[in-house]
Amino acid sequence: MVTLASGPSSSLTEEQQVTRHLLQLLQQEQGKLIEASIVGLPELIQAKALAVTQLTTLTKARHALLDAAGFAASESGMRDWIAAHQPANTEWLALLALGAEAREMNRINGMLIGRHMMRNQTELNILQGKTQRNNLYGADGQSTGTGRGRGLAIG
Numbered sequence: 001m002v003t004l005a006s007g008p009s010s011s012l013t014e015e016q017q018v019t020r021h022l023l024q025l026l027q028q029e030q031g032k033l034i035e036a037s038i039v040g041l042p043e044l045i046q047a048k049a050l051a052v053t054q055l056t057t058l059t060k061a062r063h064a065l066l067d068a069a070g071f072a073a074s075e076s077g078m079r080d081w082i083a084a085h086q087p088a089n090t091e092w093l094a095l096l097a098l099g100a101e102a103r104e105m106n107r108i109n110g111m112l113i114g115r116h117m118m119r120n121q122t123e124l125n126i127l128q129g130k131t132q133r134n135n136l137y138g139a140d141g142q143s144t145g146t147g148r149g150r151g152l153a154i155g
Contacts, residue, residue, distance in 0.1 A: 008065040008081050011058045012091040018058065019098040022051040026105040033112040 025048045032041055063073035071077040075096075082092050 007085065008062045008069065008071075008078060009086055009089055009091065011062050012089075012095055015055060015058050015062075016091065016095050016098060018051055018054045019095065019102055022048065022055070023098065023102050023105065025051060026102060026109060030105065030109050030112065033109060033116065036116065 025044055029041070029044050029048070032038070032044070062078065066077045066081055067073040069081060071081045078092060082089050
C-alpha cells in the first residue's frame with residue numbers, strides 16, 4: 001500500500017488498480033446475473049466488499065491529506081489541489097473515469113438483480129395463488145368468479 005506521504009496524488013495509481021479490480025468483479029457479477037447463475041456469487045460479493053473497503057481506506061487517507069493541505073476533503077478539493085500542484089496529472093481524470101464506469105456497471109447490475117427479484121416474486125405469487133388477474137378457478141379448483149350478474153329468476 002502506498003504511504004501517501006508525498007501528497008494527495010500519491011495513492012491515485014493504487015486507487016486505479018483497486019478500481020480496475022472492482023470493475024472486473026462487477027463484470028463477472030453481471031455475467032452471472034445474465035446467466036441467472038448463483039454459482040460463485042457469494043465469493044464475488046465478498047471480493048467486491050473487500051475492494052470497496054480498500055477504496056474507502058485510500059479515499060479517506062487522500063481526503064485527510066487534502067484537509068491537512070488546506071483543501072476541501074472531497075473530490076472537488078482534489079480537483080483544486082491537482083490544479084494548484086500538478087496540472088499535468090492525468091491519473092486523477094483516469095480515476096474519475098474508472099469510478100464512473102464502476103458506478104454505471106453497478107447500476108446495471110442492480111437493475112438485473114431487480115428484474116430477477118420481480119420475476120421470482122411473480123413466480124412465488126403464482127405458486128401461492130396470488131395472481132393479479134381474476135382467475136376462473138382458485139388454487140383449490142373451485143370457481144373464484146366475482147361477477148355480479150343478475151340472478152336466474154324462475155317463475
